[in-house]
Amino acid sequence: MTTSTRGSTRPTAPDAVLVLEDGRTFRGRAYGAVGETFGEAVFSTGMTGYQETLTDPSYHRQVVVMTAPHVGNTGVNDEDPESKRIWVSGYVVRDPARTPSNWRSRRSLDDELAAQGVVGISGVDTRALTRHLRERGAMRVGIFSGEAVADDATLLDRVRRAPEMTGADLSAEVATEEAYVVPAVGTKRLTVAALDLGIKGMTPRRMAERGIEVHVLPATATLDEVYACGPDGVFLSNGPGDPATADLTVVKGVLERGTPLFGICFGNQLLGRALGFGTYKLKYGHRGINQPVQDRTTGKVEVTAHNHGFAVDAPLDRVSDTPYGRAEVSHVCLNDDVVEGLRLLDRPVFSVQYHPEAAAGPHDAAYLFDRFAELMEAQRA
Ligand SMILES: NC(=O)CC[C@H](N)C(=O)O
Secondary structure, three states: OOOOOOOOOOOOOOEEEEEEOOOOEEEEEEEEEOOEEEEEEEEEOOOOOHHHHHOOHHHEOEEEEEOOOEEOOOOEOOOOOOOOOOOEOEEEOOEEOOOOOOOOOOEOHHHHHHHOOOEEEEOOOHHHHHHHHHHHOOEEEEEEEHHHOOOHHHHHHHHHOOOOOOOOOOHHHHOOOOOEEEOOOOOOOEEEEEEOOOOOOHHHHHHHOOOEEEEEEOOOOOHHHHHOOOOOEEEEOOOOOOHHHOOOHHHHHHHHHOOOEEEEOHHHHHHHHHOOOEEEEEEEEEEEEEEEEEEOOOOOEEEEEEEEEEEEEOOOOOOEEEOOEEEEEEEEEOOOOOEEEEEEOOOOEEEEOOOOOOOOOOOHHHHHHHHHHHHHHHHHO
């Protein structure tokens, strides 16, 4: 490990080009690894927390455009990653830090991206690119640098042959292969079985801090495997891909048994589908750490972290009858009225579309982990 925090944004980095599937191109310099990459172009409005974004498994197969103009200022540390590696398939920034500076910094972001083989591009007018994605919607993209650069028509053809996000089944590609346990901090109060569909590291930690022992299970775990640890509750994690592709057998099995259930993001979408609601692709999604959400059970507004491109299609104005009892939309995004949470009225089951684990992000929604613990304790009593 190098302890140098000097910047290494190479003044001589090769030319790079970003090609969107609708034919628009942006030119810049290679940032991180030199080569080529493909994915879905999405933008994140977070001004801090780039390490948490890069290592969130939900970003698998997405090329993330940062709207904050300066990226990499605090370098890369060993404490903030949300998983063992960077998952974004590409990274787009305007003006990378030349000299990262922070007491925790170990390396520059440029070096880290290169070491992990992540192709990026800098020097892009990310404002223009973001406005384009807002108007036209998230779409496929390719980044090409060094020897991968060719004429625009050839590159465009390759972008158009890359797989789409709609219909992508990706959880098993990012989830743990082996089950593991995150022990409770202090006295153990409860046990949770957490289905890893692309879980962020902070999520089991937030539960552990509340005296919960978390058994993290592979995405492919069966219902018997979920119940093998004798859980007080079941957790459905965030994750990449299209929720319409997910197998709902375990979720439905948990709902039938009436076990307390909490889901985040992909987990909210799976719960929604198990209840009989549809999911659909948003035009350009919500990504960032400054999204206003209202908790309709208390009326309170919270500022929250988001990363979702799909959403649940459930009525905002009435209670719905589902195979598992009455359900309602518990949280809503104040920017666009997108469903941000669901809850059952007759069973200890709820979920949110955003990220109460707050890594990185505001901590307004931490109460949801307390709510989960209270539901499990009430069920036990
Ligand atoms: N963070 C997540 O869990 C994302 C869920 C899903 N892949 C989406 O884009 O909506």
